[in-house]
Amino acid sequence: MTTHEILKILQEDIHTTVIVTIDDQGMPYTCAIDMMLLEDDY
Incomplete structure (x- = not known):
């Protein structure tokens, strides 16, 4: 899992x-x- 994927989960779900x-x-x-x-460019 990439940093961007982790941050996306934090932003959208948590x-x-x-x-x-x-x-x-x-x-x-x-x-x-x-x-x-x-x-998205992070």
């Missing part, structure tokens, strides 16, 4: 996703993202 990263002290940092637009 819409809201939560991205998680880890900061310098190992603590999680989250951000909710609404996937509303996917440009």
